[in-house]
Amino acid sequence: MKPRDRLRIAMQKSGRLTDPAQELLARCGLKFRQSRDKLFCFGEGEPVDLLLVRDDDIPGLIAEGVCDLGIVGRNVLREFQLTNPDTGAGMDELRPLGFGHCRLSIAVPQEDAYDGPAQLQGQRIATSYPGLLGEWLRSHGVDAKVVMLAGSVEIAPRLGTADAICDLVSSGATLVANQLREAVVVVESEAVLAGRRELPLDERGEIAELLLRRLDGVIQVRDSRLILMQAPRDALAAITRLLPGLPIPTLTPVDGAPDQVVLQALCAGSVSWRQLEDMKRAGARDMLVLPVEKMLA
Ligand code: ATP
Ligand code: MG
CATH class of the missing domain: 3.30.70.120 (Alpha-Beta Plaits)
Incomplete structure (x- = not known):
């Protein structure tokens, strides 16, 4: 890979994190010119560029060194680290960013009472987060079958393909609409600045440090x-x-x-x-x- 002298940040191309992430970077004094294919934003003042991608790809791009930093949900970062222990080990959550709040929770059919982890023993739980759910089940001594689904997890119990689900919740309206109720929180999540634990030792490291300092100021001011x-x-x-x-x-x-x-x-x-x-x-x-x-x- 060619050495880079500009810092590259991965962020979500279009989704819940896009607008608040862009606003945060603007508040840090960064200005960008978007490429015609809308995949790349060239930094006009500081040597910082953006790569616009699906949020699921962000941790991998950082792990591979294609990007130096990324703005991504803690849920996505931790799932990547659990399912890619080798490449994920050198990565870290550098700052919580205070937006994109949600939780990864286990939900059960409304008519079922939930009286503790033991109740999930032997059950089928549908999720897009097998790493995080698996870790929670192990730490609570529960042996359950994890059913991996890429999307529409919340309809699995009604379809009879799972007994419970483990999915992202913010208001809880989707759960209610699917006759489910939140039983237990597995991860409290928000958007985070992700990066490798050691910043590059060249100019990119210096730019990253400058950005972190500005970010700290912006977060403190916002609150x-x-x-x-x-x-x-x-x-x-x-x-x-x-x-x-x-x-x-x-x-x-x-x-x-x-x-x-x-x-x-x-x-x-x-x-x-x-x-x-x-x-x-x-x-x-x-x-x-x-x-x-x-x-x-
Ligand atoms: P992409 O096309 O980039 O893969 P996506 O559909 O996976 O998009 P979004 O639904 O935009 O992603 O969610 C991005 C992130 O926003 C989630 O990973 C999570 O951290 C956060 N988030 C906040 N509230 C919610 C919610 N109610 N449901 C899902 N994600 C939420
Ligand atoms: Mg996604």
């Missing part, structure tokens, strides 16, 4: 709010306890009102109306909650 308010000094302890993430606030005196301060704090997570109302009851007023655009520590 942060700046809150401003005026508060009586004697209510500061009570108000500070109500700030999400318990930040250490910055205090500024108010001219002509020695018992008052302006409080400024960077909160982890959003600030709800209820939390604002609680702070108002504690004595705060003129409260402002602002999104943060960029942050560099």
Whole structure:
């Protein structure tokens, strides 16, 4: 394979992860020009290109060195590692990305009660995730038959080809529509940045590190709010306890009102109306909650 001096990231061509992944990279300051066949995006500012593929192919492309990084569901990455232990061993989840949340769960027919793993003994369980399901069954001492299906797993019990299923769930609506109910979660998943455990030692490694630093900033900012308010000094302890993430606030005196301060704090997570109302009851007023655009520590 020819050595590359540009970093290449694999991402889903079209699916649930496509838009949020592209938005995340844009927030990291990356701009791309798409090729005519829409399979490749050439990076215009930084030396970072994108390869647009089916999500199932992403871990393999990283393992083979065709791409350096990938944005993929934890479910797909871990399944690849379990079913390809040799090539998968050198790969890692570098960052959780905070979107594409779902869970890989075992579901049983609605009329069956679920009272623990032993109930699955000897049953046929349909799934597209034989590696993850197999690992869960082994760790719970259950001997069940894994029925591999590439898609439409949820109809297997109605067709009589399986007794239970192990599939991705987010709202649970698909399960209800197929008269199934979620029994147990096998993996909590979200989109992750996947890569080889050791970054390349050349320029690509340096670009990857720059990208990771920007990504950390973007993720921190996305989950942060700046809150401003005026508060009586004697209510500061009570108000500070109500700030999400318990930040250490910055205090500024108010001219002509020695018992008052302006409080400024960077909160982890959003600030709800209820939390604002609680702070108002504690004595705060003129409260402002602002999104943060960029942050560099
Ligand atoms: P591709 O054509 O790329 O193979 P796909 O049909 O396998 O597409 P999507 O349905 O777009 O993939 O799902 C991509 C990822 O989104 C999943 O692997 C999972 O990590 C995540 N995801 C989040 N919520 C759900 C959900 N309700 N069902 C399935 N996947 C979900
Ligand atoms: Mg897929």
